[in-house]
Amino acid sequence: xxxxxxxxxxxxxxxxxxxxxxxLNNSLxxxxxxxxxGYDYAWEVEHHFLEEYSHSSAPEVFLAAASQRTSxxxxxxxxxxxxxxxxxxxAERVSTLDLVSHGRxxxxxxxxxxxxxxxxxxxxxxxxxxxxxDGVRALMPMFWSDAWEYHGEHFDFPLRNVxxxxxxxxHPPLWVACSQLETIRMAGTRGMGALGFQxxxxxxxxxxxxxxxxxxxxxxxxxxxxxxxxNIAVVSQFMCAPTDExxxxxxxxxxxxxxxxxxxxxxxPGVPGAIKLWDEFLAYRDTPAGQKARQGGLxxxxxxxxxxxxxxxxxxxxxxILLNQAxxxxxxxxxxxxxxxxDEVMPEFHAREPEHQEWKQAVLRGEIExxxxxxxxxxxxxxxx
Numbered sequence: 412x413x414x415x416x417x418x419x420x421x422x423x424x425x426x427x428x429x430x431x432x433x434x435l436n437n438s439l440x441x442x443x444x445x446x447x448x449g450y451d452y453a454w455e456v457e458h459h460f461l462e463e464y465s466h467s468s469a470p471e472v473f474l475a476a477a478s479q480r481t482s483x484x485x486x487x488x489x490x491x492x493x494x495x496x497x498x499x500x501x502a503e504r505v506s507t508l509d510l511v512s513h514g515r516x517x518x519x520x521x522x523x524x525x526x527x528x529x530x531x532x533x534x535x536x537x538x539x540x541x542x543x544x545d546g547v548r549a550l551m552p553m554f555w556s557d558a559w560e561y562h563g564e565h566f567d568f569p570l571r572n573v574x575x576x577x578x579x580x581x582h583p584p585l586w587v588a589c590s591q592l593e594t595i596r597m598a599g600t601r602g603m604g605a606l607g608f609q610x611x612x613x614x615x616x617x618x619x620x621x622x623x624x625x626x627x628x629x630x631x632x633x634x635x636x637x638x639x640x641x642n643i644a645v646v647s648q649f650m651c652a653p654t655d656e657x658x659x660x661x662x663x664x665x666x667x668x669x670x671x672x673x674x675x676x677x678x679x680p681g682v683p684g685a686i687k688l689w690d691e692f693l694a695y696r697d698t699p700a701g702q703k704a705r706q707g708g709l710x711x712x713x714x715x716x717x718x719x720x721x722x723x724x725x726x727x728x729x730x731x732i733l734l735n736q737a738x739x740x741x742x743x744x745x746x747x748x749x750x751x752x753x754d755e756v757m758p759e760f761h762a763r764e765p766e767h768q769e770w771k772q773a774v775l776r777g778e779i780e781x782x783x784x785x786x787x788x789x790x791x792x793x794x795x796x
Contacts (some may be wrong), residue, residue: 412760412767415452415487415732416445416749417646419668423689423739431466437742439476441735444746446481448753449761452517453477454606454732459528460680463688464671470512478512486512489606489732490521490588491544494539495532498566499573501546502553506577514578519606520547520684521588524672527680541565544634551637554582554793584640590672590728595619595643599626602639606732608646610669610708613722616645617784620727622779624774641775644730645723648708648737650744651752658794661748664738667692667706692738709733713755720760728769 422434442453455473456532458465467473474486479775509516522539523529529536540563549561553690560570577583586604589595598605600713605623607616623643633639650662670692695701711729723731733752735745773779 412720412728412764413451413730414757414760415454415485415730416442416450417489417732417734418442418453418455418467418473419458419465419737420455420464420473421464421667421669421671421737423463423664423692423767424687433742434466434519435473437745438473438736439480441745442484443480443743444476445749446484448749448759450484450749450753452485452601452732453481453486454487454517454519456489457492457521459492459495460531460683461525461527461671461675461684462667462683464675471508474516475508475511478508484515485517486515486518486660488519488584488744488758489517489586490519492523492528493520494523494529494534494542496546498546498550498561499551499568499571503575505583506554506573506575509577509579509583510575516577516579517585517586517604519586519588520550520584520603524590527675530680538547538565544637547634551582551635553651581638585637585646586640586642592619592622594621596626599623599641600630600632600645602627602633602637602641604640604642604644604729606630606644606646608672610648611645612707613719616723616728617726619643619761620644620780621784623734625783628646628774628777641771642729644732645728646732647723648750649733649735649742649752650710650717650740650754651713651748652744653712653751655715658711658715658748659705661712661739661744662740664692664740665708666696666701667738668734669704670695670701676710689739690765712776713751716752717756717759720756724760724767725762727767729767729771771794 418438456467458471459468517653522543526536545563545565549566552559554577557572561568586606587598589605589607590609595605622642625751627641648665650658652658652661
């Protein structure tokens with residue numbers, strides 16, 4: 412099993428003039444630490460106008476900065492919104508990042524989940540899947556073709572050579588954002604890695620993994636001629652501390668991520684500057700639903716987290732993405748959590764990664780038949796992405 416760290420750049424109110432400056436630079440320090448400690452991936456989202464939830468509107472700039480302070484960790488766009496970006500600009504920026512990072516980019520693509528983000532870019536929510544598929548078809552050949560034109564329903568691009576080209580040939584590994592079983596299946600069908608942005612149990616992860624590999628091995632239907640990337644990653648709340656009690660205390664805002672995602676997915680755009688999302692969250696946190704949302708995840712002592720991870724490992728998840736920068740979790744607690752996990756938990760699971768790769772290759776060769784299971788009990792409520 413591999414491990415990633417995940418950044419929304421959450422910034423609950425109240426804000427100071429220095430808040431965003433400290434947020435971004437603390438995040439860079441954390442990724443530099445994660446690189447030294449042997450974490451495998453650093454993922455950053457792209458969102459627009461989502462106050463408090465995600466101050467991450469220019470991931471290519473942040474990841475470029477991270478590339479110059481790290482040497483090994485993979486740098487993941489998790490994700491670029493193809494609905495709000497022109498494919499040529501995506502190809503240019505991703506290729507440049509791949510060059511300055513010496514070929515460490517992972518390319519996640521998504522649709523955006525909210526009208527708050529889509530409408531200012533003149534995109535309709537109802538069209539987002541069609542725009543995304545059109546964008547993938549327009550984008551991918553730009554990475555390897557010296558002369559490419561595309562005439563689709565949503566993108567029309569004249570004959571040009573999009574430069575530069577990426578260091579990874581023919582393109583960085585492809586992923587797609589998923590928060591529903593249907594999009595997990597879609598990722599498998601399209602031959603892209605699945606970035607599961609929904610907190611799930613180990614049992615649900617098992618269902619999601621099976622659904623993904625059944626789609627990949629039996630219903631593969633690529634949008635164009637790209638290289639497939641059979642991988643499935645799940646995001647989990649995370650805080651590692653010497654005791655379970657300390658971890659829970661340090662992760663008081665860990666469920667803010669899921670709450671804010673649901674809030675923006677179900678509420679119309681509010682008055683800019685007047686949204687008090689953290690206050691809304693505090694009221695929610697003490698409800699039965701809020702109490703339930705704080706349970707589980709990878710929050711606890713090394714032994715507690717190790718036990719929970721072994722169950723995820725049994726589900727054959729490829730990567731667990733650790734959501735540490737959430738709510739008002741402090742920089743100091745995030746760094747100490749990364750250090751303790753790397754010292755006492757991560758080596759065991761890294762050591763068994765070759766066994767997992769053997770299992771995966773046997774699945775892809777058809778030597779292991781994936782079990783068809785009833786996934787309905789593990790289907791998450793519909794909510795965007």
